[in-house]
Amino acid sequence: xxxxxxxxxxxxxxxxxxxxxxxxxxxxxxxxxxxxxxxxxxxxxxxxxxxxxxxxxxxxxxxxxxxxxxxxxxxxxxxxxxxxxxxxxxxxxxxxxxxxxxxxxxxxxxxxxxxxxxxxxxxxxxxxxxxxxxxxxxxxxxxxxxxxxxxxxxxxxxxxxxxxxxxxxxxxxxxxxxxxxxxxxxxxxxxxxxxxxxxxxxxxxxxxxxxxxxxxxxxxxxxxxxxxxxxxxxxxxxxxxxxxxxxxxxxxxxxxxxxxxxxxxxxxxxxxxxxxxxxxxxxxxxxxxxxxxxxxxxxxxxxxxxxxxxxxxxxxxxxxxxxxxxxxxxxxxxxxxxxxxxxxxxxxxxxxxxxxxxxxxxxxxxxxxxxxxxxxxxxxxxxxxxxxxxxxxxxxxxxxxxxxxxxxxxxxxxxxxxxxxxxxxxxxxxxxxxxxxxxxxxxxxxxxxxxxxxxxxxxxxxxxxxxxxxxxxxxxxxxxxxxxxxxxxxxxxxxxxxxxxxxxxxxxxxxxxxxxxxx
Numbered sequence: 286x287x288x289x290x291x292x293x294x295x296x297x298x299x300x301x302x303x304x305x306x307x308x309x310x311x312x313x314x315x316x317x318x319x320x321x322x323x324x325x326x327x328x329x330x331x332x333x334x335x336x337x338x339x340x341x342x343x344x345x346x347x348x349x350x351x352x353x354x355x356x357x358x359x360x361x362x363x364x365x366x367x368x369x370x371x372x373x374x375x376x377x378x379x380x381x382x383x384x385x386x387x388x389x390x391x392x393x394x395x396x397x398x399x400x401x402x403x404x405x406x407x408x409x410x411x412x413x414x415x416x417x418x419x420x421x422x423x424x425x426x427x428x429x430x431x432x433x434x435x436x437x438x439x440x441x442x443x444x445x446x447x448x449x450x451x452x453x454x455x456x457x458x459x460x461x462x463x464x465x466x467x468x469x470x471x472x473x474x475x476x477x478x479x480x481x482x483x484x485x486x487x488x489x490x491x492x493x494x495x496x497x498x499x500x501x502x503x504x505x506x507x508x509x510x511x512x513x514x515x516x517x518x519x520x521x522x523x524x525x526x527x528x529x530x531x532x533x534x535x536x537x538x539x540x541x542x543x544x545x546x547x548x549x550x551x552x553x554x555x556x557x558x559x560x561x562x563x564x565x566x567x568x569x570x571x572x573x574x575x576x577x578x579x580x581x582x583x584x585x586x587x588x589x590x591x592x593x594x595x596x597x598x599x600x601x602x603x604x605x606x607x608x609x610x611x612x613x614x615x616x617x618x619x620x621x622x623x624x625x626x627x628x629x630x631x632x633x634x635x636x637x638x639x640x641x642x643x644x645x646x647x648x649x650x651x652x653x654x655x656x657x658x659x660x661x662x663x664x665x666x667x668x669x670x671x672x673x674x675x676x677x678x679x680x681x682x683x684x685x686x687x688x689x690x691x692x693x694x695x696x697x698x699x700x701x702x703x704x705x706x707x708x709x710x711x712x713x714x715x716x717x718x719x720x721x722x723x724x725x726x727x728x729x730x731x732x733x734x735x736x737x738x739x740x741x742x743x744x745x746x747x748x749x750x751x752x753x754x755x756x757x758x759x760x761x762x763x764x765x766x767x768x769x770x771x772x773x774x775x776x777x778x779x780x781x782x783x784x785x786x787x788x789x790x791x792x793x794x795x796x797x798x799x800x801x802x803x804x
Contacts, residue, residue, distance in 0.1 A: 328684040329379055332370045333362060344511065347372050348783050352694075355664055358382055359695040368681060373688055374510065374783050380688040382665065388691060388732055390677055391667050392740025401742040403670035404688060413521045414509050415531035416502045417594040422574050422583075427595075427745040430570035431480075435748055436640050437565065438480060439756075443638050445476045445486065446756050447764075454765065460797045462770070465608050466790035469757075470496050473604040476753055481567040481595055484545050491541050495596040498534060502597055505531050507782075538589045546585050553582075567595060602662055603750045607757055608788045609660040609779075610653055614758075615769050615794060616776035617709055624649050625762050643755055647715065653727045653754065655711035657736050658697045664784045666693035666735040667742075690784070693735040702733040727751050767796050 335358035337346065347354070354371060362369045363384040373380035383391065391399060402419045449472045455461050474496045479486025505527040509518055512525070521528040549564070549572060563569050571591050575583035583591075614621060627648045635642035644650075668690040676682045683689060698706040703713070714725040724731055728747045730739050737744040744750075761767065770793070777789040 329370045329381065329687070331682070332368055332381065334379070335361070335369050335371045335382075342372075344374055347374055349781055351783055352664060352781055355382065355692055356695055359692050363692060363695070378687060380690070381683060382692055383689055385691065385696065385732060386679075387677055387681070388667070388739065391669065391689070391691065394669070394675070396741075397672050398675050399669035399689065400672045401669055403672055404668045407670060407688075408506065408668075413518045414502065414506045414528055415522075415535050416506060417590045417597065419594065420587075420591065422571060422578065423591050423594055424745060426567065426570045426574050430574070431567065431746065432748055434565055435752060439638055439640065439643070439752060441479065442476055442753055443756050443760075445479050446472060446753070447760050449475045450757075450760050450764070454796055454798070456798065458797055458800065460768075460795040462793045463796050464791070464793050465611070465788075466604075469604045469607050469611075470600075470790075472757060473607065473753070474600050476757075477596075477599050477603065477749075479566075480749065481592060482542075482545065483564050483566045483568075485541065488541065490537075494534065494537055494541070495593075495600065498531070498593070499597050499601045501527070501531055501534070502593075503601070535589075535593070538593065539585050542588055542592065543585060546588055550582055568592070599746055599750065603753060605662045605788055606657065606750065607754045608790065609662075610656045610754060610758060611761065611767070611794075612776050612788060612792075613652070613656040613660065613709065614762075615767055618768070620648075620652060620711065621762065624652065624758075628759055628762060638756060638759070643752065646755065646759075648712070649755060649758065650727050651714040651725075652711040653751075653758070654714050654725060654734075655709060657727070658703070658706075658734070659709060660779060660786070660788070661694055661697070661736050662786055663736075664692065664694040664781075664786060665690035666738050667691045667740065668784075691735060694786075697734055697736070699733075727755075764799055765796050766799055767794060769794050 335354055336342065337354070358369045358371065359382075363382065366384050366386050368381055368383050368387070370379040370381050396402060405419055450468075453468055453471055454463065471492070474492045475486060478488075478492060478495065482491075485491040505525075508527055509521050509525060513521055522532055523529075545568070549569060552563075553572065553576075563573075568588065571588065572583055575581070575587070614624075627646055631642050631645045632638075634645075668688060671683050671685050671687045671689065673685045674682065675685075696702065700706055717725045725734070728737065728751045730737055730743055737747045773792070773794070777792045780787045780789065
């Protein structure tokens with residue numbers, strides 16, 4: 286009897302202990318949702334604050350209606366050379382928006398002072414969210430290997446883009462509804478995947494994984510920032526549903542990569558064929574770069590991280606920019622025939638899409654540039670986090686851990702730089718480029734056009750994105766007719782998500798094949 290009593294008491298003690306643990310974890314979870322938004326208020330007291338003056342200061346309002354707030358600060362302070370502070374939904378302190386006079390210093394400041402890496406990890410890859418981290422290998426590979434090989438990849442990109450479009454769009458001469466996200470996510474992911482990992486360019490499971498994971502990473506990081514403070518985000522993998530789903534899905538990546546990774550390493554150690562040429566893709570460039578830097582082979586876990594990082598920074602941004610360009614084509618159809626004529630003339634002259642022939646599509650280049658100016662994917666650019674307290678040359682002091690940025694959207698829509706900025710006028714850049722050759726090409730960066738950032742961390746993949754979007758538009762205009770349905774009145778409005786701008790991916794438009802357009 287005493288033995289049974291001992292077991293009963295032991296069971297009760299176990300239940301009580303487990304209950305206490307669950308209660309403790311519950312309160313840790315509740316505490317994790319408290320936000321210390323005033324952390325840096327006193328340390329930024331020297332800057333004016335731009336905020337909503339009425340009683341509605343909710344996070345949702347800042348999240349959805351940041352654009353007029355930043356514009357107010359731009360006109361009131363930035364135009365006069367004065368920085369301002371405003372609420373930062375991504376951090377536990379205020380952020381600082383800087384005027385253009387700090388642009389050069391912001392571009393040239395070392396990473397241990399004004400850090401892009403810290404901004405990325407705090408915003409797009411929130412700690413413990415399952416998102417990838419930036420390493421010292423990937424960015425140099427994009428800047429050097431990818432950029433150097435783009436010319437040799439263009440024919441492949443053209444073939445992949447053309448094939449994928451023809452697979453997705455029904456082979457009919459009748460108008461068919463198609464969802465913008467379904468079309469552009471598939472084309473973008475398949476083309477980019479074939480450049481990053483040749484063997485997985487047509488693997489449907491891989492395409493589905495990286496297409497779904499990219500927005501999932503971003504939305505999960507956003508949810509975690511809203512629910513967990515940085516002190517408690519380590520709880521997320523156990524208690525946050527979205528984070529658990531990301532980690533579960535992420536486990537499939539190494540499974541798909543493993544046989545390719547193993548075969549590539551085997552070829553490096555003992556080539557089966559002495560005349561064998563290494564694959565010309567990002568996976569191989571990353572293996573080579575890591576070996577050169579460290580003298581060791583990159584692990585499968587490391588390669589998983591690098592491929593996820595490449596997916597996050599390339600697929601979503603390229604897809605959104607392509608959607609914006611097509612929406613503007615459909616909103617301003619008077620330009621379609623002019624662009625088709627230019628495309629046909631250049632094709633007849635060259636018969637192949639190369640860097641030289643694509644550069645001659647000046648009207649298409651200008652159209653893409655104007656679309657990006659009026660409908661960008663972000664309100665600010667050159668986003669950095671101060672890795673430690675930083676003082677600009679004129680004495681402006683920014684405490685450590687503060688996000689700073691430049692208001693790229695307001696600059697690009699300032700009539701002092703672009704007359705009649707509210708008017709969609711793509712050929713304005715033709716005259717600008719005559720005065721300053723190439724300054725206003727799609728991939729060019731200037732002090733009044735910062736969509737791709739600037740300085741050491743200007744988007745290194747912008748050249749691949751530009752060529753892919755350009756070839757995508759070429760294929761669509763050459764082989765298909767497109768239009769909005771009659772019930773769609775004007776261009777679909779974009780969604781504002783704090784500082785990000787996302788085109789309406791739920792919109793459906795009409796598409797059909799053009800007769801006699803095959804070549």
